[in-house]
Amino acid sequence: AQSVTQLDSHVSVSEGTPVLLRCNYSSSYSPSLFWYVQHPNKGLQLLLKYTSAATLVKGINGFEAEFKKSETSFHLTKPSAHMSDAAEYFCVVILYNQGGKLIFGQGTELSVKP
Amino acid sequence: DAGITQSPRHKVTETGTPVTLRCHQTENHRYMYWYRQDPGHGLRLIHYSYGVKDTDKGEVSDGYSVSRSKTEDFLLTLESATSSQTSVYFCAISVWTGDTFRNTGELFFGEGSRLTVL
Numbered sequence: 517a518q519s520v521t522q523l524d525s526h527v528s529v530s531e532g533t534p535v536l537l538r539c540n541y542s543s544s545y546s547p548s549l550f551w552y553v554q555h556p557n558k559g560l561q562l563l564l565k566y567t568s569a570a571t572l573v574k575g576i577n578g579f580e581a582e583f584k585k586s587e588t589s590f591h592l593t594k595p596s597a598h599m600s601d602a603a604e605y606f607c608v609v610i611l612y613n614q615g616g617k618l619i620f621g622q623g624t625e626l627s628v629k630p
Numbered sequence: 631d632a633g634i635t636q637s638p639r640h641k642v643t644e645t646g647t648p649v650t651l652r653c654h655q656t657e658n659h660r661y662m663y664w665y666r667q668d669p670g671h672g673l674r675l676i677h678y679s680y681g682v683k684d685t686d687k688g689e690v691s692d693g694y695s696v697s698r699s700k701t702e703d704f705l706l707t708l709e710s711a712t713s714s715q716t717s718v719y720f721c722a723i724s725v726w727t728g729d730t731f732r733n734t735g736e737l738f739f740g741e742g743s744r745l746t747v748l
Binding site: 525548550552557558559560561562565567606608610616617618620621622623 | 634661670671672673674675678688720722724734735736737738739740741742
């Protein structure tokens, strides 16, 4: 079965330091993967997506993620955290064999300290 | 902005009462979804619709029903609310490519409806 696991429920960084949010996936075929961000009291917003083209995917607000098939990982990174990056982040896989349903990871809450 | 509005945004109700949440979209999207969000569970799909009067169950559909009598509205009903249904509910629409009719996986979300069942 296809699924995603976010390895950290909470990550705390200082402003200006790098961000790493970890996601591992399980899939019997080459998956399409996504990162969504949710700011407090808001709906989710697409950050970036991987759909079997370039393995390094760039998203909005300086985030990027690298698809590594050998490690079954799709970690989200940003070189320098900003206070506005504080939010919850979700790794998501799409099940094309089930009508395009999305399966969400449990979420990682990112805190950014001044 | 995909023109999605949810109502009500906040509701407090008592166990055993019926509750209906409404999702309204203005851009004629075919696919609409209802998710619930709970700490430690991410978002879980309750029901989805792929057209007027066409709906299907998600992974946590027990205790919920939906209706879609017109393209722009997708209603989620809790026939008899329970405390376990206290949650934040999100409506979403998905973007499909026109040529291959393939779900791009891009969802646009409403701002959520916070339901508390006492």
